[in-house]
Amino acid sequence: MAKQKDTSKQANAHLHELFVDELRDILGAERQLLKGLKKMENAAQSEQLKDAFKTHYQQTEGQIERLKSVFEELGMSARGKKCKAMEGLLAEAEEIIEEFQDDADVIDAALIAAAQKVEHYEIASYGCVVTYAKLMGHKQAQETLFQTLEEEKQTDSLLTDIALSSANKK
Template sequence: MATTKQSNDKMPNAHLHELFVDELRDILGAERQLLKGLKKMSSSAVSDKLKTAFDEHYTQTEQHIDRLKNVFQSIDLSARGKKCKAMEGLLGEADEIIESFEDSKDVLDAALIAAAQKVEHYEIASYGCLVTYANLMKHKEAEKLLSQTLNEEKQTDELLTKIAMNSANTNE
């Protein structure tokens, strides 16, 4: 299952290369799938603050996709994603939440934040692993790009927590 010319014994920790490439393809597919989910979550959100957060994350997700293309380029591969079953499941759950709580406007935003944070935590885990693999294989450019995205995903998770704690989860 050789995927690239970089997959050789001269690269440090070359045994991780196939896994690294597979995970890159998975997260590229996940980010592309997420674009549709973010549009739906934004249009379903009650508060303007949450709508804005989803809209800003949509723009950021487009940048993540571009950055992933640069990661692929940095390891001499064409950017090719694959369907991410985990993201498909997380977005399916978000759809169920929207359907279940669309008539409960006082709960909908809290439910949307919970669904969005599940997505963020999946992305944080994925990017965290990718940063580690890139570091171990001395893919310095890939590591730098992936670390930037990892930090942005963490910031988004923190923003969602703030919105939850300051408005969506309270009845004030």
């Protein structure tokens, strides 16, 4: 394991512990999300939505690798922690699947709503860690995390497009 970098002399060092805690939370959340995306993909009716969930699954795998690289840059092991927010959001998605799985006209709209709640949580989380990285002068981490933030925004936009073009019109 790499030795943790001394952060006491960096800009805004008071944010370091919060930054690391948030990174661990996001890493845990992304790992939890992988399971949830498979369930949502299996429950989706339209091929377009199934494909969106498949694509986001692949993106999430890449996002996990990026998070690992940020931990490496910080000289820390990539340890996630259980994300209670993601746990709740995914539990809600499972409830939606159970409640609407037999209603083909509604399930995709319900899944999009659940998935967008997840995306909005991720957008908020990545937005915070990008800001912390910037304030502490972690330029590479900032760029890496910003790339993921942009992917999350694109996924949210894609889900909106699917909702407006088909899922909400059934």
